[in-house]
Amino acid sequence: MIAAIQLSWHVIWSRIVDPDSVFAHALWATVYISVVAQIMGILLGLLAALMRMSRFWPFRFLSGLYVLVFRGTPVLVQIMFFYLVLPLPNVIDFGAFSLRSSFAAGILALGINEGAYMREIIRAGIDSIERGQTEAAKSLGMRYGLAMRRIVLPQAARVIVPPLGNEFNNMMKTSSLVSIIGVYELFADAQQGYSATFDAAYFLAVAFWYLVLTSIWSFAQAAIERKLAVSEHGDEISLRERAVAIWTEGGGMVRSGWPWRARA
Amino acid sequence: MRAVDVHKTFSRLHVLRGVSLEVRQRETVCIIGASGSGKTTFLRCINHLEKIDSGLIEVNGHPIGYRKKKEKLVEDRERSIARQRTEIGFVFQRFNLFPHKTALQNVIEAPVHVRGVAKDQAIAEAETLLARVGLGDKKDAYPGKLSGGQQQRVAIARSLAMKPALMLFDEPTSALDPEVTGEVLDVMEELAHEGTTMIVVTHEMGFAKRAADRVVMMDEGVIIEEGPPEHFFEAPTHERTKAFLSKIL
Numbered sequence: 001m002i003a004a005i006q007l008s009w010h011v012i013w014s015r016i017v018d019p020d021s022v023f024a025h026a027l028w029a030t031v032y033i034s035v036v037a038q039i040m041g042i043l044l045g046l047l048a049a050l051m052r053m054s055r056f057w058p059f060r061f062l063s064g065l066y067v068l069v070f071r072g073t074p075v076l077v078q079i080m081f082f083y084l085v086l087p088l089p090n091v092i093d094f095g096a097f098s099l100r101s102s103f104a105a106g107i108l109a110l111g112i113n114e115g116a117y118m119r120e121i122i123r124a125g126i127d128s129i130e131r132g133q134t135e136a137a138k139s140l141g142m143r144y145g146l147a148m149r150r151i152v153l154p155q156a157a158r159v160i161v162p163p164l165g166n167e168f169n170n171m172m173k174t175s176s177l178v179s180i181i182g183v184y185e186l187f188a189d190a191q192q193g194y195s196a197t198f199d200a201a202y203f204l205a206v207a208f209w210y211l212v213l214t215s216i217w218s219f220a221q222a223a224i225e226r227k228l229a230v231s232e233h234g235d236e237i238s239l240r241e242r243a244v245a246i247w248t249e250g251g252g253m254v255r256s257g258w259p260w261r262a263r264a
Numbered sequence: 265m266r267a268v269d270v271h272k273t274f275s276r277l278h279v280l281r282g283v284s285l286e287v288r289q290r291e292t293v294c295i296i297g298a299s300g301s302g303k304t305t306f307l308r309c310i311n312h313l314e315k316i317d318s319g320l321i322e323v324n325g326h327p328i329g330y331r332k333k334k335e336k337l338v339e340d341r342e343r344s345i346a347r348q349r350t351e352i353g354f355v356f357q358r359f360n361l362f363p364h365k366t367a368l369q370n371v372i373e374a375p376v377h378v379r380g381v382a383k384d385q386a387i388a389e390a391e392t393l394l395a396r397v398g399l400g401d402k403k404d405a406y407p408g409k410l411s412g413g414q415q416q417r418v419a420i421a422r423s424l425a426m427k428p429a430l431m432l433f434d435e436p437t438s439a440l441d442p443e444v445t446g447e448v449l450d451v452m453e454e455l456a457h458e459g460t461t462m463i464v465v466t467h468e469m470g471f472a473k474r475a476a477d478r479v480v481m482m483d484e485g486v487i488i489e490e491g492p493p494e495h496f497f498e499a500p501t502h503e504r505t506k507a508f509l510s511k512i513l
Contacts, residue, residue: 135313136360136419140374140426141350143342150377154364 015193015205026189027209033107033185034172040111041171042164045118050148052123063119070116075109076177082109083181106178114171121167125160126152158228165221172213186210265310265430265463270319272305279305281485282319287430287463292456294472295465297482298508303465306482307434310463311352312345323352324429350378353423353431357439359415361407367394367418368403371425379426386425393421397451413444417451424455431455433464469512473497481505 015023048066051059070078083105099107129152137147176187186206193202265287272280279302287293295303308314310321312329321328328348330340340348362370371390375381381389394403397417407415416436423431433452437445449471456462456475466472472479473493480490481502489502500506 132356132358132360133362136354136356136362138346139311139313139349139352139354139356140422141346141378142374143346146377150373151362155362158364 009201015202016208023189026184026186029103029183029185030172030175030187031213033103033110033175033178033183034168037107037110037114037175038168038171040107041114041118041167042122044112044115045122048115048119049123049126052119053126067116067119070113075113075174076180078113079106079109079178079181082106082112100183102178102182106175106181106183110171110175110178114167117167118164121160121163122156125156128159129155161221161225161228165217165224168221169214169217172217173210176210265461266320266322267306267310268320270306270309270321271317272302272309272314273317274305279485280309280316283482283485283487284319285480285487285490287461289429289461290459291477292460292462292464292475293478293480294476295463295480295482296467296469296472296508300484301482302485303482304434307432307463307465310430310432311349311354313354315339323348328352346378350374350426351429353426353428355416355419355423355431355433355436357435359407359412359419359439361415361419361422363407366404366406367399367410367421370407370418371422374422375425390421390425393424394418397421398447411444412440413447416440416448420448420451420455429461431460431462433462433466435465435467437466437468467512469497469509481508483508 048063051063054060083102086105086108133151133155134147137151142151175185179185179188179191182188186209190202190206194200265285267283267285270280270283271278281302283302283306285293295307297303305314309316310323310328315329320330326348329345361367362373365373368387368390371393372383372386375386375389376383391400391403394400397420399414399417399421402410402414402418407418410418420436436452437448440448445468449468452462452464453471453475464471464476476493478490479493479496481488481496481500481504483504489496489500489505496505497509500509
């Protein structure tokens with residue numbers, strides 16, 4: 001059976017044990033894109049969530065429109081749109097570094113798409129904080145902004161971290177879609193290897209690397225959750241316990257009970 | 265505090281039907297009554313946690329939640345309402361301590377971030393307040409590690425930290441186990457004797473007898489009887505007051 005699967009194990013081996021610098025560059029690109037897009041998603045999601053809760057109806061409308069459009073269309077389409085339709089210059093110079101337009105378009109599309117999903121996660125996190133907290137803050141003379149910043153959001157952050165961790169997990173995998181507009185990240189590297197040799201082993205090797213990335217993140221997520229839990233309960237749940245919990249419960253997805261939607 | 269003919273309706277429920285009350289400085293007034301009589305709603309109207317539909321509430325002569333625009337009363341801006349609230353302390357039935365901050369941090373939070381008090385000074389004053397409520401040794405504890413009675417005492421210290429002109433207590437001991445209500449009531453009694461202006465919604469008749477200058481009975485959205493505790497508990501006049509007290513005492 002194993003012999004029937006035509007794989008060059010030596011390709012896989014070399015990719016895993018002895019990657020070259022081109023590959024390392026691609027790996028770095030994947031991480032970089034995922035992190036920046038996720039941060040963008042969090043900021044946009046926070047903005048959209050606050051707008052959703054505003055008394056000013058145009059804010060609520062815009063927020064709703066944003067989420068409708070970007071949850072309702074495939075990420076791939078959004079990526080193509082940002083690349084083809086937006087008039088980005090070929091190279092965007094930030095002074096210290098520069099980005100190719102495909103890179104920027106890819107990050108932009110992923111970030112904006114992510115924001116539409118983050119809005120609900122953040123809003124639900126904020127709502128989960130009981131009203132008494134804002135009432136106590138207001139009774140002490142705090143205004144809405146101050147109460148949000150110092151009392152509600154810090155507590156909401158604790159609730160938001162598990163589903164956020166899941167989102168970042170997805171982001172690292174979804175970043176593979178930007179290969180379609182020419183960004184040289186992990187998947188594009190595997191594609192190139194395959195198109196040159198028609199050896200499917202390249203994909204198996206890249207799957208391994210994605211697994212490495214997501215596993216590292218699972219561990220990091222466990223550490224973050226543990227750190228946040230300490231200040232609330234004053235206990236230390238061991239890192240091992242947390243990591244095991246995430247492993248068995250599917251990366252925090254099931255445990256947090258958030259509605260999980262399939263990626264495009 | 266002066267309330268004049270306050271009305272409030274929640275959807276179809278006319279909860280406050282013309283409440284008028286005056287509380288002088290250094291006075292301690294206890295409000296008692298059955299559930300649904302409107303006493304908690306009235307208290308929450310005083311610091312504008314609830315908006316009133318008609319009538320007027322003033323603290324130290326300033327109308328709460330509204331300002332005079334020409335002849336009419338117009339809803340006040342958030343900034344002014346927040347500033348008014350710094351003069352009014354509110355102690356909740358469920359404490360509402362900030363769980364992500366220690367007892368000390370809870371108490372210094374408002375003075376530092378609302379009033380702009382220097383952190384060292386705020387800490388020093390907070391330590392004094394926590395000692396005053398008997399929790400000097402718990403200043404670095406998180407609320408999750410404190411008992412209900414301890415949490416409520418921290419909540420009282422937190423409200424006192426803003427040095428308010430008026431303290432409001434919304435059934436402060438109703439969510440506590442009987443063993444710990446005593447420690448909270450003792451703190452409140454001390455405050456009353458020190459001359460703090462207090463309005464307390466409570467079911468603790470013993471406390472009302474010992475600490476109140478005046479007891480007020482509310483029923484179905486109006487005040488039906490008020491008077492000093494001796495008169496109130498020895499010889500109530502209103503029918504419903506008698507019925508209520510006979511059930512409680």
